[in-house]
Amino acid sequence: MAIKIENLDYVYMQGSPFEKKALDNINIEIKDGEFVGLIGHTGSGKSTLVQHLNGLLKPHSGHVFINEHETTEKGEKLKKLRCDVGLVFQYPEHQLFEETVYKDIAYGPTNLGLPKEEIDIRVRDAARCVGLPPEVLDKSPFDLSGGQKRRVAIAGVIAMKPSVLVLDEPTAGLDPAGREEILSQIKSIYDEGNMTVILVSHSMEDVARLVNRLIVMNEGKVFADGTVDEVFSRGRELRNIGLNVPQVNVLIDELVARGLNINPNIYTVENAKNELIEYFKRIKEGGENA
Amino acid sequence: MLKAENLLYSYDNGVKKVDTVLDNLNLNIKKGEFVAVLGHNGCGKSTLAKHFNGLLLPLGGDVYVQGINTKDEEMLWTIRRQVGMVFQNPDNQIVANVVEEDVAFAPENLGIPSAEIRKRVDDALKTVDMYRYRKHAPHLLSGGQKQRVAIAGAIAMRPECIVMDEPTAMLDPMGRAEVMETILKLKAQENMTVVLITHYMDEAAMADRVVVMDDGHIVVDDTPRNVFSQVELLKSLGLDVPQVTELAYSLNKEGFDVNYDVLTVTECADAIMDYVRSIKSGN
Ligand SMILES: Nc1ncnc2c1ncn2[C@@H]1O[C@H](COP(=O)(O)OP(=O)(O)OP(=O)(O)O)[C@@H](O)[C@H]1O
Numbered sequence: 191m192a193i194k195i196e197n198l199d200y201v202y203m204q205g206s207p208f209e210k211k212a213l214d215n216i217n218i219e220i221k222d223g224e225f226v227g228l229i230g231h232t233g234s235g236k237s238t239l240v241q242h243l244n245g246l247l248k249p250h251s252g253h254v255f256i257n258e259h260e261t262t263e264k265g266e267k268l269k270k271l272r273c274d275v276g277l278v279f280q281y282p283e284h285q286l287f288e289e290t291v292y293k294d295i296a297y298g299p300t301n302l303g304l305p306k307e308e309i310d311i312r313v314r315d316a317a318r319c320v321g322l323p324p325e326v327l328d329k330s331p332f333d334l335s336g337g338q339k340r341r342v343a344i345a346g347v348i349a350m351k352p353s354v355l356v357l358d359e360p361t362a363g364l365d366p367a368g369r370e371e372i373l374s375q376i377k378s379i380y381d382e383g384n385m386t387v388i389l390v391s392h393s394m395e396d397v398a399r400l401v402n403r404l405i406v407m408n409e410g411k412v413f414a415d416g417t418v419d420e421v422f423s424r425g426r427e428l429r430n431i432g433l434n435v436p437q438v439n440v441l442i443d444e445l446v447a448r449g450l451n452i453n454p455n456i457y458t459v460e461n462a463k464n465e466l467i468e469y470f471k472r473i474k475e476g477g478e479n480a
Numbered sequence: 481m482l483k484a485e486n487l488l489y490s491y492d493n494g495v496k497k498v499d500t501v502l503d504n505l506n507l508n509i510k511k512g513e514f515v516a517v518l519g520h521n522g523c524g525k526s527t528l529a530k531h532f533n534g535l536l537l538p539l540g541g542d543v544y545v546q547g548i549n550t551k552d553e554e555m556l557w558t559i560r561r562q563v564g565m566v567f568q569n570p571d572n573q574i575v576a577n578v579v580e581e582d583v584a585f586a587p588e589n590l591g592i593p594s595a596e597i598r599k600r601v602d603d604a605l606k607t608v609d610m611y612r613y614r615k616h617a618p619h620l621l622s623g624g625q626k627q628r629v630a631i632a633g634a635i636a637m638r639p640e641c642i643v644m645d646e647p648t649a650m651l652d653p654m655g656r657a658e659v660m661e662t663i664l665k666l667k668a669q670e671n672m673t674v675v676l677i678t679h680y681m682d683e684a685a686m687a688d689r690v691v692v693m694d695d696g697h698i699v700v701d702d703t704p705r706n707v708f709s710q711v712e713l714l715k716s717l718g719l720d721v722p723q724v725t726e727l728a729y730s731l732n733k734e735g736f737d738v739n740y741d742v743l744t745v746t747e748c749a750d751a752i753m754d755y756v757r758s759i760k761s762g763n
Pocket residue numbers: 202203210211212230231232233234235236237238239280619620621622623624625650
């Protein structure tokens with residue numbers, strides 16, 4: 191599903207002394223099937239922006255279109271929008287309210303009016319997808335650890351099979367194996383096709399591995415928008431606005447500074463490994479002296 | 481400073497039998513130590529943390545704070561004064577409608593004079609870079625901003641010890657770096673004991689000591705260097721190593737003899753340069 195955001199402004203607490211312009215003239219177009227990373231310092235407006243995508247927040251001025259439909263539409267159309275655009279909130283607690291994990295994950299599919307058997311399949315698939323063991327399904331979501339709650343919240347949205355999947359810091363609080371597992375599941379759901387994915391993240395390492403396009407927010411504005419290479423090649427500017435490049439790129443920079451003749455634009459461990467192996471082979475053959 | 485002896489805990493509510501969450505756990509943290517606690521989701525880290533200020537009481541064994549048993553009800557406030565907590569979900573920690581009142585809450589409860597409180601609150605908010613939000617409503621802040629306020633609240637107490645449960649989970653990279661700086665500063669200047677629960681391996685690499693939990697026990701307890709050189713073990717426990725360690729390790733596995741006993745960018749660059757020199761001198 192294509193997304194178009196035009197001249198979007200959003201102000202919290204308008205007219206009060208705490209008035210805050212959280213979004214300031216945002217223009218973004220996302221094509222069907224893109225995998226977009228959204229990064230930015232805390233308070234830069236990421237959550238405010240993504241909550242516009244399923245009509246949870248309405249623009250103060252400007253427009254947000256999902257497949258030509260404006261998010262200010264009401265009634266059935268709004269309901270359809272909420273089914274098309276699945277949003278996993280930053281704090282999973284805000285999303286959990288049923289008495290069992292099973293019911294929580296089933297909530298969305300039930301609202302879609304799906305038959306019971308289909309709901310059951312979706313709940314179990316989604317739970318497996320996020321690495322929740324079957325015995326957790328009968329527990330209360332409030333008796334789970336932080337990371338387990340997050341998995342339940344993600345499963346609930348995946349179970350709806352939305353066309354646009356928006357994840358607001360889905361891996362915050364997950365252990366490394368869990369982060370790896372969930373990101374690779376999201377990637378494989380994406381690779382199956384027919385889905386646009388927007389991933390809000392504070393992990394430069396994760397977005398570097400996953401997305402095709404990076405949008406950088408700063409103080410409510412779009413600061414940069416481009417490929418991973420384009421954005422991360424602006425390391426100094428990113429540090430000025432509270433961000434950074436992946437640790438492995440800091441290392442590559444250091445190696446280049448110490449005189450290694452390698453490609454400086456490397457942002458994942460996998461690519462760094464391959465680049466260094468090539469370099470080692472070259473000097474082993476005596477092809478390089480410096 | 482903090483001591484757990486044969487600590488046993490379960491959230492058994494008497495209705496149905498639930499698993500043991502902390503299972504004969506032993507841990508002794510000295511004054512001024514900076515200890516990172518790692519472990520997969522649900523292994524019992526937060527449950528352990530809540531024992532260190534008497535929020536949860538052991539079902540078996542004992543927990544001591546500065547030698548005081550947390551079961552000693554009369555001493556509960558003495559314990560709470562010594563141990564500042566930053567909880568995993570900052571929403572659960574918000575107690576006031578204005579940021580500065582929220583940060584002042586704990587020191588006020590300690591009966592500290594108001595001029596002193598004023599200073600502490602301002603200092604703490606400046607430390608976490610939230611001073612300009614001091615008049616705002618905490619529940620209306622962004623995720624990372626709430627987390628900073630929660631950290632300020634704990635700092636303003638000036639406790640002997642601070643227990644932080646994933647304080648950086650929602651922070652941007654610079655915010656994370658600032659929290660780590662703050663921790664190192666509190667340790668160096670005030671000899672504060674710090675327990676940091678985290679899923680970020682590069683943060684744990686900065687601690688004096690790393691404790692790895694698995695299903696309610698401690699499975700590894702050593703220096704970061706000794707812990708992160710056990711790459712396979714950590715992965716089998718659902719954990720990871722810093723990116724630079726991972727890179728050196730994977731080069732090594734591919735047959736390139738790069739030393740992977742590295743924790744920082746500088747150490748890793750040194751190891752790679754050493755290897756490059758060794759190839760060249762072999763040629
Ligand atoms: N409900 C609200 N009322 C008033 N101000 C708000 C509200 N929610 C957010 N803000 C303010 O709007 C700005 C943008 O917040 P937003 O939550 O979109 O940031 P974010 O980029 O998601 O940050 P984080 O990385 O910390 O989650 C912040 O300055 C925040 O304090």
